[in-house]
Amino acid sequence: MAERLEIPAQQWRRVSPRYILVDVVGALVFTVVVVGAFGAVAALSDTGWIWYLAAVAGVVMIIVIAFIPRRVRSIGYQLRDDDLLFRRGLLFQRFVSVPYGRMQLVDINRGPVSRALGLSDLRFVTAAASSGVSIPGLPLAEAEQLRDRLVELAESRRAGL
Known part of the structure; x- marks a missing residue:
């Protein structure tokens, strides 16, 4: 079975590089919603630690967005x-x-x-x-x-x- 998956890389058809932009826009929208939700909860409550959760969510999403181009190139x-x-x-x-x-x-x-x-x-x-x-x-x-x-x-x- 391992032999069937060992296919030369030039035979794989890749998706369009423009798909990176589609994925980045989706991730940015998700980031704005999540960070905005944490920010709204933090602003409406007196708990300051929720701002840290918003910051952590933002940093995690920046890391995810940084990997999008490589992840898109892996699709074939x-x-x-x-x-x-x-x-x-x-x-x-x-x-x-x-x-x-x-x-x-x-x-x-x-x-x-x-x-x-x-x-x-x-x-x-x-x-x-x-x-x-x-x-x-x-x-x-x-x-x-x-x-x-x-x-x-x-x-x-x-x-x-």
Whole structure:
């Protein structure tokens, strides 16, 4: 099994580098909400230690944002003969192999920031709920082409079952 995952790096298809901006904006919005919530609680109460929690949350989120470019570069996928192989993660790496014949739904999602940058997320689901995979940060044309290709492969593989 280890042999199948040892694939040369040049064969992996990467997501768009513009996805870094989408991830950073999402993390910044989350940071503002969390730090703002701590700040509001601290301002409305007389407990000064809550300001420390706001500061710690802010520092942690700055560290998370600093790792976003590297984390985005770790996302990749590969179309193989019988399945799609997806990978992501730095410290905790995840490899998911989804057989074409098991795909039930292939969907394209676009949030407001992604749409403004011309990106989309390609999501596909199998019968097993835990094997749903989402490939973020694909240019819309590439996502549509990949969706059509996966649907075609899934139909041909299911017909052969």
